[in-house]
Amino acid sequence: MTIIFYDIPSxxxxxxxxxxxxxxxxxxxxxxxAYKTEWVEYPDIEAHAKKLGIAxxxxxxxxxxxxxxxAIHDTTTGAYISDSFxxxxxxxxxxxxxxxxxxxxxHGLQATFDGAFVDGAxxxxxxxxxxxxxxxxxxxxxxxxxxxxxxxxxxxxEEVVPKGDAGVTEWAKFKDGLGKVDxxxxxxxxxxxLGSTVxxxxxxxxxxxxxxxxxxxxxxxxxxxxASWQGGRWGALIAxxxxxxxxx
Amino acid sequence: MTIIFYDIPSxxxxxxxxxxxxxxxxxxxxxxxAYKTEWVEYPDIEAHAKKLGIAxxxxxxxxxxxxxxxAIHDTTTGAYISDSFxxxxxxxxxxxxxxxxxxxxxHGLQATFDGAFVDGAxxxxxxxxxxxxxxxxxxxxxxxxxxxxxxxxxxxxEEVVPKGDAGVTEWAKFKDGLGKVDxxxxxxxxxxxLGSTVxxxxxxxxxxxxxxxxxxxxxxxxxxxxASWQGGRWGALIAxxxxxxxxx
Numbered sequence: 001m002t003i004i005f006y007d008i009p010s011x012x013x014x015x016x017x018x019x020x021x022x023x024x025x026x027x028x029x030x031x032x033x034a035y036k037t038e039w040v041e042y043p044d045i046e047a048h049a050k051k052l053g054i055a056x057x058x059x060x061x062x063x064x065x066x067x068x069x070x071a072i073h074d075t076t077t078g079a080y081i082s083d084s085f086x087x088x089x090x091x092x093x094x095x096x097x098x099x100x101x102x103x104x105x106x107h108g109l110q111a112t113f114d115g116a117f118v119d120g121a122x123x124x125x126x127x128x129x130x131x132x133x134x135x136x137x138x139x140x141x142x143x144x145x146x147x148x149x150x151x152x153x154x155x156x157x158e159e160v161v162p163k164g165d166a167g168v169t170e171w172a173k174f175k176d177g178l179g180k181v182d183x184x185x186x187x188x189x190x191x192x193x194l195g196s197t198v199x200x201x202x203x204x205x206x207x208x209x210x211x212x213x214x215x216x217x218x219x220x221x222x223x224x225x226x227a228s229w230q231g232g233r234w235g236a237l238i239a240x241x242x243x244x245x246x247x248x
Numbered sequence: 249m250t251i252i253f254y255d256i257p258s259x260x261x262x263x264x265x266x267x268x269x270x271x272x273x274x275x276x277x278x279x280x281x282a283y284k285t286e287w288v289e290y291p292d293i294e295a296h297a298k299k300l301g302i303a304x305x306x307x308x309x310x311x312x313x314x315x316x317x318x319a320i321h322d323t324t325t326g327a328y329i330s331d332s333f334x335x336x337x338x339x340x341x342x343x344x345x346x347x348x349x350x351x352x353x354x355h356g357l358q359a360t361f362d363g364a365f366v367d368g369a370x371x372x373x374x375x376x377x378x379x380x381x382x383x384x385x386x387x388x389x390x391x392x393x394x395x396x397x398x399x400x401x402x403x404x405x406e407e408v409v410p411k412g413d414a415g416v417t418e419w420a421k422f423k424d425g426l427g428k429v430d431x432x433x434x435x436x437x438x439x440x441x442l443g444s445t446v447x448x449x450x451x452x453x454x455x456x457x458x459x460x461x462x463x464x465x466x467x468x469x470x471x472x473x474x475a476s477w478q479g480g481r482w483g484a485l486i487a488x489x490x491x492x493x494x495x496x
Binding site: 092103104105106107108109110113115116117119120135183184185186187188193194195197199201230 | 299337351352353354355356357359360361363364365367368431432433434435436441442443444447449480
């Protein structure tokens with residue numbers, strides 16, 4: 001066993017749901033690196049990181065360190081790494097004989113992608129998916145998730161979801177945002193952003209999408225809607241990456 | 249003669265200054281495509297576009313079409329194209345035997361770059377560079393530029409530049425933004441974002457930078473500052489692309 005992968009559990013079948021940790025899980029699976037998941041509930045992440053010496057990834061509003069998942073431990077080298085992109089960079093460097101997610105010298109260009117995707121497409125999504133995510137977590141994580149997200153929004157999560165006409169308008173904005181990303185995909189002929197080659201950008205997009213698929217459920221109106229948009233691009237992307245969706 | 253390139257003139261030596269038109273000029277020069285510049289003052293752009301049948305690129309605040317430069321006319325095919333990225337895509341398609349600015353199937357990934365660069369680095373810049381640009385334009389363009397930009401900011405351009413401590417803080421934010429872009433470049437070993445190969449992303453960054461260099465002047469405190477940041481990355485990038493900076 002080489003890699004211990006720290007992820008956040010849920011009550012969903014398969015357990016995995018977090019988009020940020022899915023980015024790393026997809027990369028581990030794509031590269032075929034042996035790993036084992038250890039599940040850490042939200043309120044335990046900070047103590048877990050401090051105990052193992054895993055670095056914080058950002059700062060809280062009050063200036064104190066913020067500890068997040070994903071994180072990994074490489075039992076061969078002893079390294080502990082946190083934050084999805086640094087973890088992927090570590091895996092690229094440490095496992096050079098596995099398929100690269102930064103092919104054709106695109107490492108720097110791939111580094112720009114997650115921000116462009118979130119800003120370009122996901123901003124209107126969060127008000128819908130964060131409230132839907134809350135009840136899928138185990139009770140201790142649910143309490144933590146609700147408290148911290150409600151502090152961000154300044155109101156109960158149930159009041160965050162836009163309703164009526166506002167709901168229709170905001171959902172359409174999300175569709176339009178994904179439409180912009182669809183134009184990027186269309187330029188390379190698809191199904192992946194580099195054409196026929198999988199790269200970080202695709203696994204990044206898929207990690208965000210699979211969150212929606214597992215939280216709302218494959219048969220939900222929301223997922224069926226998303227999977228059908230832009231000629232079925234997003235349903236097809238998830239399907240094309242299905243072999244990298246195992247949870248071990 | 250194949251391509252007529254429509255650009256906005258100034259009182260500066262070399263005439264060219266606009267970052268959006270520089271994107272196309274860099275690409276024309278890099279691809280070695282024969283072209284000739286026709287200069288169009290700001291208040292004439294709309295009538296010029298309507299007369300030639302050049303499409304608008306966006307909408308004004310009041311919902312009417314907005315006509316902008318760059319635009320090109322291909323005298324061989326008869327095509328008129330506006331907006332920098334669509335122009336570059338047209339040149340890629342129409343001149344397949346010239347060096348590609350979307351190498352290694354990166355067309356879709358390159359399409360995400362300009363937005364990521366502007367959002368990541370340039371937001372704090374505009375309050376400094378727009379007021380500095382105004383007096384470098386010919387009188388008719390200057391009046392148009394001042395009027396439209398002052399409408400955006402809601403105050404005279406002279407009051408837009410942050411002063412004192414605020415000026416220091418905002419300039420430092422711009423440096424930090426370029427620092428983020430520097431980390432992208434550092435990943436590929438440079439000097440270009442794909443390593444040793446020039447691509448759209450580099451010409452895009454250089455087009456923004458050359459605006460600052462020509463408006464403030466090579467010997468200005470501002471340009472010397474920028475050219476020295478991040479180990480001299482930006483001064484070196486412009487220098488490495490110097491052969492593609494001709495104005496014809």
